Amino acid sequence: MTSFTRAPRRKPARRIAAVGVVSAGALLLAACSDNGDDMGGMDHDGDSSASSTAEPGKSAAAKDFNDADVTFAQMMIPHHEQALEMAKLADSRAADSKIKDIAGKIEKAQDPEIKKMKGWLNSWDKPTEAESMPGMDHSGMNGMMSDEDMKELKGMTGAKFDKMFAEMMIEHHNGAISMAKAEQKDGKNSDAKKTAEDIVKGQSAEVKQLQSILDQL
Template sequence: MNKNLIRRSALVAVAGAASLVLAACGSSDETSTGSSPSGASSASASQSGHSAADIAFAKGMIPHHRQAVKMADLAPSRAGSAEVKKLADEIKKAQDPEIKTLSGWLTTWGEQVPAEGAMDHSVHGAGSGMMTPEEMDKLKASSGKAFDTAFMKMMIKHHEGAVAMAKTEKADGSFPEAKTMADAIITSQTAEIARMNDLLGKN
């Protein structure tokens, strides 16, 4: 009788241990299968993980890019060189999507997207590379080789301003996607500056 009791107690103990193991497995399974909700929360955390520097970068780069796109829009009807037309087209294709992305970030962050034609003068001081209305009028009034030269000289200055803003974002920003965009701007626009300097040297 005692042996039976001992055996039964042992079985209960084994069953209890087995249920504990199963419970542990269950909780680990829930953790692994629950990775998407926790992933979602970390994604939303990264969405809000921005700083004042990220906001300044987005608010400054949107009007900056818009002006570059307006300059590029003049090239098809005014440029004399096929290289300048091609360059302007590439600038527009690169910067239009970035404007949309930057605007999306600001909206997500509950910030105001700069209105069309608006310019943040706190961002666009000396060295920003933004053209004055007079410079834009002068560019619009030119054509052929004169346009090509003016366009490239202005766009070099414009790109240098964007590269400086992007370097500030890389140094001071917190939002990973903004820092990635800043890195891409530095790489692409530095290459375009070299290309325009080369074309100007050939003129």
């Protein structure tokens, strides 16, 4: 672009021609590059350009999302956070080693997923919480436990804790599975849909394990 703004300056004919060819080539490359970005960012919110550096929740498809993807991430974050809160209680309260093992798996799987989902929302320029969420009691929302339920669980140890943990986590997981299936059906973002698939598979298997433990308690 610089060569065109300085056109009034007199230059030899050959040099002008050469500069014109180079400039045209540069403009063509820039146009191709811009067109690629624009196509990748069509019908999306936010800037069409995406960082190539590895960040949680970001990928080549980061800008390809819809309202279902946003809702999935915003709802699943507090859902996972409560599951982590429940899982961390098992270390000092559970008696059954299988309960402790499942609790460990929950922590290992869901903590990275929370970071990933927050990364998506940041890349989409969306809040990590829905407007109605801060400070609200999520009880009744897709298997979420009430504050009273959580308080009761914290007061238990041994076999009583194991039984209540298994019952609560089965309900909690079923809620997450329902949310994940909705994302698989209605979502658009490939990363979000893949995470939803992982949640359905992983938590369905854990529900079976928890039910087996519960049947033996």
